[in-house]
Structure formats: structure tokens, C-alpha cells
Amino acid sequence: MTDPILEVREITKSFGGLKASNTISLDLRSGEIHALIGPNGAGKSTLIKQITGSLKPDSGSVHFNGQDVSHLSTAARAQLGMGRTFQISSLAMDYTVLQNAVLGALGHRGNIFRFFNNVMKDTGLLATAENALEQVGLQDFRAIRTADLSHGQRRQLEVAIALTLEPKAFLMDEPMAGLGADGSRHMIGFLNSLRQKAPILLVEHDMDAVFALADRISVLVYGEIIATGDAAEIRSNPQVREAYLGEEDAA
Amino acid sequence: MNKETTLNIVLMTILVAVPVLAWMSDEPFLVTLATRAVIFAIAGVGLNFALGFGGLVSFGHAAFFGLGGYAMGILAFHAQTYTPMMEWPFVIEGTKAMPIIWLVAIIVSALVALAIGMLSLRTSGAYFIMITLAFAQMFYYFAISWPAYGGEDGLSIYVRNEFPGLNTMDPIQYFSICYVLLLLVLFIVHRAAHSSFGLMLRAAKQNEERVQAVGQVPNRLYLIAFTISGAITGLAGALFADLNRFVSPTMFSWHTSGEIMVFVILGGLGRVFGPVAGAALYILLEHSLGGLSAYWHIYLGAILLGVVIFARGGLYGLIAGREVAHD
Ligand SMILES: Nc1ncnc2c1ncn2[C@@H]1O[C@H](COP(=O)(O)OP(=O)(O)OP(=O)(O)O)[C@@H](O)[C@H]1O
Numbered sequence: 001m002t003d004p005i006l007e008v009r010e011i012t013k014s015f016g017g018l019k020a021s022n023t024i025s026l027d028l029r030s031g032e033i034h035a036l037i038g039p040n041g042a043g044k045s046t047l048i049k050q051i052t053g054s055l056k057p058d059s060g061s062v063h064f065n066g067q068d069v070s071h072l073s074t075a076a077r078a079q080l081g082m083g084r085t086f087q088i089s090s091l092a093m094d095y096t097v098l099q100n101a102v103l104g105a106l107g108h109r110g111n112i113f114r115f116f117n118n119v120m121k122d123t124g125l126l127a128t129a130e131n132a133l134e135q136v137g138l139q140d141f142r143a144i145r146t147a148d149l150s151h152g153q154r155r156q157l158e159v160a161i162a163l164t165l166e167p168k169a170f171l172m173d174e175p176m177a178g179l180g181a182d183g184s185r186h187m188i189g190f191l192n193s194l195r196q197k198a199p200i201l202l203v204e205h206d207m208d209a210v211f212a213l214a215d216r217i218s219v220l221v222y223g224e225i226i227a228t229g230d231a232a233e234i235r236s237n238p239q240v241r242e243a244y245l246g247e248e249d250a251a
Numbered sequence: 252m253n254k255e256t257t258l259n260i261v262l263m264t265i266l267v268a269v270p271v272l273a274w275m276s277d278e279p280f281l282v283t284l285a286t287r288a289v290i291f292a293i294a295g296v297g298l299n300f301a302l303g304f305g306g307l308v309s310f311g312h313a314a315f316f317g318l319g320g321y322a323m324g325i326l327a328f329h330a331q332t333y334t335p336m337m338e339w340p341f342v343i344e345g346t347k348a349m350p351i352i353w354l355v356a357i358i359v360s361a362l363v364a365l366a367i368g369m370l371s372l373r374t375s376g377a378y379f380i381m382i383t384l385a386f387a388q389m390f391y392y393f394a395i396s397w398p399a400y401g402g403e404d405g406l407s408i409y410v411r412n413e414f415p416g417l418n419t420m421d422p423i424q425y426f427s428i429c430y431v432l433l434l435l436v437l438f439i440v441h442r443a444a445h446s447s448f449g450l451m452l453r454a455a456k457q458n459e460e461r462v463q464a465v466g467q468v469p470n471r472l473y474l475i476a477f478t479i480s481g482a483i484t485g486l487a488g489a490l491f492a493d494l495n496r497f498v499s500p501t502m503f504s505w506h507t508s509g510e511i512m513v514f515v516i517l518g519g520l521g522r523v524f525g526p527v528a529g530a531a532l533y534i535l536l537e538h539s540l541g542g543l544s545a546y547w548h549i550y551l552g553a554i555l556l557g558v559v560i561f562a563r564g565g566l567y568g569l570i571a572g573r574e575v576a577h578d
């Protein structure tokens with residue numbers, strides 16, 4: 001088996017008395033979708049933030065593509081190939097959809113210190129951006145101001161920007177929230193094919209999507225991973241049923 | 252043609268028509284007033300590059316305005332007194348040549364902006380405002396206490412500096428020089444706003460997290476924006492000092508920083524031509540209200556309050572609406 005692209009080693013993070021991450025270890029291998037599930041407040045987003053570098057763990061390390069990236073900035077980790085989508089959409093709201101996508105393509109290409117070009121006429125960047133928008137189904141919204149998009153569409157734009165980065169791994173925090181039935185179905189099909197390009201660490205609440213997509217599933221409860229395995233293993237794990245899935249049955 | 256472009260053209264036409272008409276009807280005072288507006292506009296366009304495009308609330312742009320002013324004052328002072336600025340290890344003479352003075356003003360302001368930016372950008376929000384203010388105040392007190400160049404009294408220049416082929420003492424000719432420089436600066440800033448750098452910078456203003464997620468570092472963008480911004484405001488300072496043939500510590504005062512900020516906010520934050528509208532309106536108000544009452548700043552304050560509360564996009568937001576995305 002090849003080395004994992006992403007490896008989280010014993011990450012711990014406390015907020016005051018609250019252990020949001022409790023010696024978490026996990027990895028992401030090429031070609032897979034690794035789902036991270038867990039009840040609200042379990043610490044899923046907190047883990048993603050520590051992987052991408054926007055939050056510093058108290059202890060533990062993150063390894064990416066064979067390199068210890070624990071001390072690198074968010075920007076540096078993105079340059080190395082982490083493509084992140086945010087749970088709460090984080091976009092340039094005054095820009096059009098296309099401008100946001102071009103922003104991603106530009107950030108990835110680098111050479112941003114050009115002062116006299118017309119960036120929205122750069123055919124290379126436009127091609128990358130429009131291709132990404134098409135893949136997520138936003139091609140008809142390219143001229144819309146991002147602030148005027150629905151929540152689901154913003155989520156799709158997050159994914160499109162991540163695509164323009166041509167990342168080595170995707171880290172997606174609930175990319176399907178707010179999409180609606182049709183949108184979710186489209187996104188599931190899309191993510192399913194995306195794993196060939198780069199593996200995905202997928203935080204998701206929609207269990208149908210998780211069981212349809214994930215090669216492996218890790219269950220996070222109160223900052224701790226209580227189980228990792230394929231769909232069948234997770235379904236039949238008594239601890240998981242009690243801590244998490246049982247909750248859903250009751251709901 | 253969209254509303255913004257129309258407004259740009261109308262604005263720039265009025266700005267050149269008023270002084271030309273005034274000159275034809277022998278009203279040199281109005282020509283000088285228009286020149287002031289043009290120079291203030293350049294200073295505002297400079298600040299707008301940091302404040303409007305990068306969201307950097309600098310309350311210290313008087314530092315660059317003053318540095319530009321003193322670059323002109325010191326160079327011209329040595330030229331008119333026939334004393335070299337420096338004799339060792341090599342001789343540097345003063346000069347009366349405007350192009351050289353501008354270049355020196357731009358370079359000095361850019362270097363100082365780079366240094367101030369490196370120190371100030373470690374902070375953000377209210378701290379950034381305070382630290383930029385503090386740097387400008389440092390220059391202010393330094394200028395006051397440096398007797399070699401006039402100290403508190405400032406420096407006077409007997410005749411305006413020279414520009415090849417023109418008589419700079421003729422108000423309309425000096426106006427023309429400043430107007431052309433304004434056009435040049437607007438052209439550069441317009442291009443930069445729509446460039447790769449501009450797209451990334453304006454994204455950082457909206458959302459730093461997004462810029463980091465696409466692999467770029469907001470502070471690097473800010474530092475360059477701040478440097479360019481300071482350089483442009485420095486050029487305006489040199490022109491202003493030449494207009495008055497006088498430079499004094501007042502150019503460094505926080506009052507000056509506030510005025511430059513007023514041009515930007517009045518005109519419309521982040522709109523390339525916004526500060527031009529802001530500076531023109533400011534001069535208009537100063538001229539009309541100033542005649543009515545010595546306390547015209549109170550009325551200006553009220554108008555500014557109105558703009559901030561009711562027309563958040565300034566004059567440009569009010570007339571041209573929200574900025575239209577270029578495709
Ligand atoms: N910056 C912070 N300061 C203090 N507590 C925090 C902070 N960020 C998160 N927490 C707490 O840490 C816990 C984990 O939060 P996190 O956002 O990671 O949960 P999550 O699993 O992503 O939940 P959800 O499914 O609702 O998105 C929560 O109890 C949250 O309140």
C-alpha cells in the first residue's frame with residue numbers, strides 16, 4: 001500500500017475545559033473518500049481547521065505528501081495541495097461567481113504580483129475557472145454576485161474554487177448542506193468521480209451520502225475517534241450505534 | 252457605457268473646464284483652487300489604494316504627504332541657496348527640476364511606507380489605525396524640531412520649481428501638469444485594480460480566510476498596496492508644496508491624514524475615481540461654506556456623517572450605484 005497523502009498524528013486541542021480533539025490520529029489515502037462523521041459539536045470542523053492550519057493544535061502533528069506541515073501557514077499548506085471547503089461559506093461576497101473561481105485559479109497558478117494585466121481576460125485562468133464552475137453546475141450563474149447566491153450555491157462555489165486549486169487532497173466540511181435533494185444527488189455523483197483526481201476527507205451529516213460514497217468512515221464523538229472502518233463495519237459497531245447512529249434513529 | 256464610466260468622464264471634464272474658463276476670464280484664484288482639488292485627488296487616490304482596495308485604515312497618510320512636501324522643500328532649498336545637500340562621501344546637489352523632485356518624493360515615500368507597513372501590518376483594526384497615526388505624528392514632531400529646514404516655521408521657496416518647456420509660475424500651466432499627473436495616476440490605479448494583484452488584494456479585503464485557502468498571504472498583498480499607496484500620496488505632497496511654494500510641519504499633521512481620508516470616503520471607498528469626486532466636493536464645500544462661516548468644518552462633519560449613514564458608497568455609490576463587475 002502506498003503512503004497516505006495526509007496523516008494526522010495524535011492531535012489534541014482543548015478549548016478551556018473542553019477537549020475538542022483528543023489524541024486524534026487519522027489518514028487519507030489516494031483514491032479514497034474518507035468520511036468523518038459525528039454528532040454536532042463533536043469536533044469535526046475543529047479537526048479540519050487544524051489540518052489546514054487555521055487553528056494550532058496543542059500537540060500532535062500533521063503530515064502531508066510525506067512532509068511535516070505542522071508549522072506551515074494555511075497559505076503554504078494550500079500551496080502544497082490542500083483544497084479546503086468551509087462549513088460556513090467563506091467567499092469574496094462582492095465578487096461575481098466567476099471572479100471567485102478565477103481567484104482560486106490565480107491563487108494556485110501564483111505570479112500574483114502582476115499589476116498591469118487584465119486578470120479577467122486571462123484565457124488560462126478563465127478556462128480553469130469556467131471548467132470548475134461547470135463541474136459543480138454553476139456555469140449559468142457566473143455573472144451573479146456571490147452575495148446573491150443561495151446557501152447551497154455558495155457551497156457549490158466553495159467546491160468549484162477547491163477544484164481550481166488542483167489539490168492533492170480535498171478537505172470538505174459539509175459540502176452538501178443546504179443543497180436540496182436534486183443538488184445533493186448531483187453532488188454525490190460528482191464527488192464519487194472526484195476521488196480519482198484526489199482523495200477526499202469528507203465531513204458530512206447526510207448518512208445516505210456518507211454510506212453511498214465513503215470507502216472508510218471515522219466516527220468522532222466528544223473529540224475522540226471511536227471507530228474507523230468501512231460502511232458495514234461502522235453500521236454494525238455497537239459503540240457507534242449507541243453514540244451516534246442510535247441518536248439518529250431516535251430523532 | 253455604464254454609469255460609472257459616464258460619471259468619470261463628466262467629473263474629469265468639469266475638473267478641467269472650470270479652471271480653463273476661470274483662466275479665460277482672468278480668475279487665477281479659481282485656477283489655483285482647481286489645482287488644489289487635483290492635488291488632493293491624487294493624495295486620495297493614493298490612500299484609496301490601501302484603504303479602498305485593501306481595507307487598510309491608515310490614519311497616517313500625512314506622513315507620505317509631508318515627506319513628498321519636504322522632498323520638494325529640501326531639494327529646492329539647497330538649489331536656491333547653492334548649498335549641496337551632502338558633500339561626503341560624494342556630493343549631492345539640490346535641484347529645481349520637478350521630474351527629479353517627483354521621483355525623489357515617490358521613492359522616499361515608498362521606502363518609508365514599506366518600513367511603516369512592515370511594522371504596522373503586524374497589527375490590525377484599531378491598532379493599525381493608531382500605529383499609522385503614531386508614525387505620522389513622529390514625522391510631525393521631527394519636522395517641528397529640526398531647525399535646519401525651518402522647524403515650526405517651515406520652508407519657503409522663492410519661485411516654483413521648473414518643468415522643461417513650461418512656465419510653472421503660470422497657474423494654468425501648473426494646473427495642467429498636475430491634471431496630467433492625476434490622469435496618469437488614475438490610469439495606473441485603474442489597471443492595477445483589475446490586475447492579478449488587484450483581484451487578490453480586493454479579495455483579501457473581503458475575506459482573508461478565502462485568500463489563504465487559495466494559497467496566498469494577505470499581509471504580502473497589504474504591504475505592497477501600502478507601499479504603492481504611500482508613493483502616490485507622496486507625489487501629491489510634492490505637488491502641493493510646489494503649489495504653495497511652501498512646506499511646513501502641518502503637512503504631517505493628523506488633520507491632514509483626516510482630510511485625505513475624507514476625500515476617499517466622500518467620493519466612494521474602493522472606486523478608482525472616487526477620491527477625485529471627494530476632493531472636488533471638499534474644495535467646493537470649503538470654498539462655499541468657508542465663505543459663509545469660519546466654522547465650516549462643522550457643516551462638513553454633518554455632510555460626512557450623512558454620507559456615512561445614508562450613502563455608504565459615497566458620491567459614487569449614490570450616483571453610479573454598486574460597482575459593476577468587469578467580465
Ligand atoms: N474557537 C473556539 N473556542 C471555544 N470553543 C470552540 C471553538 N471552536 C469550537 N469550539 C467548540 O468545540 C466543539 C467542537 O466544535 P466543532 O465546530 O469542531 O464541531 P463540529 O463537529 O464541526 O460540529 P457541527 O457538526 O455542528 O459542525 C464545540 O463544542 C464547539 O462549541
Ligand SMILES: [Mg+2]
Pocket residue numbers: 044045046087173
Ligand atoms: Mg462543523
